[in-house]
Amino acid sequence: MTMAAPATYQAVLQPSGRSFSASANRTLLAAAAEAGIVLASSCRNGTCRTCLRALHAGSVHYAIPWPGLLPEERSAGNVVLPCVAYPCSDVVLGD
């Protein structure tokens, strides 16, 4: 049986317009780093919020049950923690 390759999405940072490919099986932080784009980070486990940025468009999911987002942020879906967020679609993030 052949395993399908994970989906790959496009991530764009606004307003700079910088972009990178974001595989569904890589965090947005890791995908950005692989493209040579350094996003602010510290803990890299979803708790410190150093990497917090706007999610202008698209959707993400988290592999851990409750990353360091406030309940209202989580339900609004307009911010993201790239260190623990996996893309489910093309995404537009705050720079």
Ligand code: FES
């Ligand atoms: S680097 Fe700490 S929450 Fe993302």
